[in-house]
Amino acid sequence: MKDTFKLGNHEFTSRFILGSGKYSLDLIKAAVENAGAQIITLALRRATTGNVANILDYIPKGVTLLPNTSGARNAEEAARIARLAREVGCGDFIKIECIRDSKYLLPDNYETAKATEILAKEGFVVMPYMYPDLNAARDMANAGAACIMPLGAPIGTNKGLATKEFIRILIDEIDLPVIVDAGIGKPSQACEAMEMGAAAVMANTAIATAGDVPAMAEAFKYAIAAGRAAYLAGTGRVLETGAAASSPLTGFLAD
Amino acid sequence: MMIKVNGENREDFDGKTLSELLCGLGYKTSYIAVEMNGDIVKKDSYSTVVLNDGDSLEVVNFVGGG
Numbered sequence: 001m002k003d004t005f006k007l008g009n010h011e012f013t014s015r016f017i018l019g020s021g022k023y024s025l026d027l028i029k030a031a032v033e034n035a036g037a038q039i040i041t042l043a044l045r046r047a048t049t050g051n052v053a054n055i056l057d058y059i060p061k062g063v064t065l066l067p068n069t070s071g072a073r074n075a076e077e078a079a080r081i082a083r084l085a086r087e088v089g090c091g092d093f094i095k096i097e098c099i100r101d102s103k104y105l106l107p108d109n110y111e112t113a114k115a116t117e118i119l120a121k122e123g124f125v126v127m128p129y130m131y132p133d134l135n136a137a138r139d140m141a142n143a144g145a146a147c148i149m150p151l152g153a154p155i156g157t158n159k160g161l162a163t164k165e166f167i168r169i170l171i172d173e174i175d176l177p178v179i180v181d182a183g184i185g186k187p188s189q190a191c192e193a194m195e196m197g198a199a200a201v202m203a204n205t206a207i208a209t210a211g212d213v214p215a216m217a218e219a220f221k222y223a224i225a226a227g228r229a230a231y232l233a234g235t236g237r238v239l240e241t242g243a244a245a246s247s248p249l250t251g252f253l254a255d
Numbered sequence: 256m257m258i259k260v261n262g263e264n265r266e267d268f269d270g271k272t273l274s275e276l277l278c279g280l281g282y283k284t285s286y287i288a289v290e291m292n293g294d295i296v297k298k299d300s301y302s303t304v305v306l307n308d309g310d311s312l313e314v315v316n317f318v319g320g321g
Contacts, residue, residue: 019319019320019321020319020320020321021319021320021321022319022321023319025319028319041320041321042317042318042319042320043317043318043319043320043321044288044315044316044317044318044320045315045316045318046261046262046313046314046315047261047282047286047287047314047315047316049280049281049282050281051281054283054286054316054317055317055318055319056285056286056317065317067317068320068321070320070321080290083295084288084290084295084313084315085288085317087288087289087295087297087298088286088287088288088315088316088317089285089298090317155321156321182321202321204320204321205321
């Protein structure tokens, strides 16, 4: 059986959601292909006039577009951006970002839950980016979220799974895909999130600031696949004390 | 006679359609979404919406983002 996960009515085999920020349009196609990504995030901004290149021309066909609501400070602003994004005509996925804190860029869970409720009712596939708090995650699930996207560390820091214990609680308690978003800086950290049972990992800065963008996209692909395979296999137990020989304790040679 | 487009005043579009303005400014409609005076304008209405003095437009498109 194929190992897939669902967002709304859409099924995905790749568990790597790729961000498209902070690197050149020319690298996007190679990054998406090397990542094996089926979902790529985008932002919505005022359009410049004239004949400028548009990112939509650089994204391989068949890849699901996931616009975010970056720039929104509350639920109403997020809803406005989401509606405009849908009007461009590239589907009804939306990643909610409601951020009032300009230093640490931490999401406002309360406004995010409100935006989730508004947009889920309007038929969006709502993917809320959130601080990993169990009560807020339950609110978002009840409001109709298609998944939850807890942060591993503040956006763009590459600091890894700083919130590991709390993400573990969400994976245990929330009956939706848990997609670790933000802060994942290295493939090993993405792998760890997947071993814990995350449904997918989203990364942008880790790829965009790597020495070789497409090569790092590929490294993440392998790490995420390895972590998923390990989760499905069930990781081995940890001994609290002592040791346990892997080789037989009988049949030794005589002195 | 002024129409505001993404915060900038534009002349010469009074009485023209939204399509004419978008085309005149070099926007490709398949890439964009438009809000007029706070309300979204559906793409299939671009050619029938007529602009009036004081209208304010937001024209947005996708860019790279995480």
